[in-house]
Amino acid sequence: MTSADTIDQLAVPALIGIVVIYFVLRLFTGTAWHKGKVGERKVNSRIAWSLDKTQYQLIHDVTLPIRGGTTQIDHLVVSRFGVFVIETKNMSGWIFGGANQAQWTQVIFQEKQKFRNPLWQNYKHVRAVQELLDLDPWQVHNVVVFVGDCEFKTDMPPEVIKGTSALTSFIKSQRQAVIADTVVPHLLRTIQSKRMAPGRETNKVHLRNVEAATRVNETRSVLTCPRCGGAMIERKNKKTGQPFLGCSSFPKCRGVRTMP
Numbered sequence: 525m526t527s528a529d530t531i532d533q534l535a536v537p538a539l540i541g542i543v544v545i546y547f548v549l550r551l552f553t554g555t556a557w558h559k560g561k562v563g564e565r566k567v568n569s570r571i572a573w574s575l576d577k578t579q580y581q582l583i584h585d586v587t588l589p590i591r592g593g594t595t596q597i598d599h600l601v602v603s604r605f606g607v608f609v610i611e612t613k614n615m616s617g618w619i620f621g622g623a624n625q626a627q628w629t630q631v632i633f634q635e636k637q638k639f640r641n642p643l644w645q646n647y648k649h650v651r652a653v654q655e656l657l658d659l660d661p662w663q664v665h666n667v668v669v670f671v672g673d674c675e676f677k678t679d680m681p682p683e684v685i686k687g688t689s690a691l692t693s694f695i696k697s698q699r700q701a702v703i704a705d706t707v708v709p710h711l712l713r714t715i716q717s718k719r720m721a722p723g724r725e726t727n728k729v730h731l732r733n734v735e736a737a738t739r740v741n742e743t744r745s746v747l748t749c750p751r752c753g754g755a756m757i758e759r760k761n762k763k764t765g766q767p768f769l770g771c772s773s774f775p776k777c778r779g780v781r782t783m784p
Contacts, residue, residue: 563614566614567598571599582600582601583601583716586719587722588718593736600653604705605700606702607665608665608667608698609664610646611642611649613668613672621641627640628640642668643681662702663702665698670684670686752779769782
């Protein structure tokens with residue numbers, strides 16, 4: 525056997541290994557988890573670069589214990605202009621949705637996929653922050669930012685934002701001071717002391733809690749509020765007279781459902 529034959533025999537397994545690694549990486553980078561982490565890093569970098577650190581304090585990947593489990597928040601920005609609770613969506617395609625729609629739609633090459641209204645999804649995070657920090661609703665901002673190659677095809681509320689640059693512009697546009705400067709350090713200390721330690725073990729605990737909550741939700745009646753889980757009651761649209769289901773906690777909670 526010549527030295528060239530030996531090299532060829534060694535090269536084939538190496539080439540196969542490279543191909544296998546390539547496809548494994550392709551599969552991994554295509555997962556929703558990886559896309560989400562990439563989106564979160566983009567948002568973190570932009571906030572750190574664009575916002576004045578003397579006025580805005582960023583805390584990311586915050587897992588808080590709540591009644592019945594945990595809640596995981598992508599980013600918190602704490603300032604005298606309020607606490608911004610930010611949910612990141614790294615998505616492509618056309619995005620259709622509205623503030624009062626339970627399900628939004630993503631369209632990619634005529635393929636449609638439903639996903640939960642991210643404002644409602646983030647509402648659970650907002651409530652957890654309000655309760656932890658003992659803040660009023662007007663002191664906490666519910667913000668959703670879409671990153672990636674997506675395009676809004678319906679009018680979105682101002683707190684649903686496309687792109688990291690627009691996100692920081694939105695945060696800077698909130699100029700009314702709603703939290704005293706002397707209180708901000710206390711809020712930061714409270715968050716840091718109550719959050720679970722970031723890392724793999726905390727993520728595992730949170731994933732188990734999410735899976736358990738999903739099983740519970742699947743058995744619950746559709747007549748519960750999609751935002752706070754409270755009871756729904758029949759109401760009528762004042763303009764059209766059409767009946768719909770509204771949260772019994774209105775106006776504190778504005779969750780709605782269509783009539784079954």
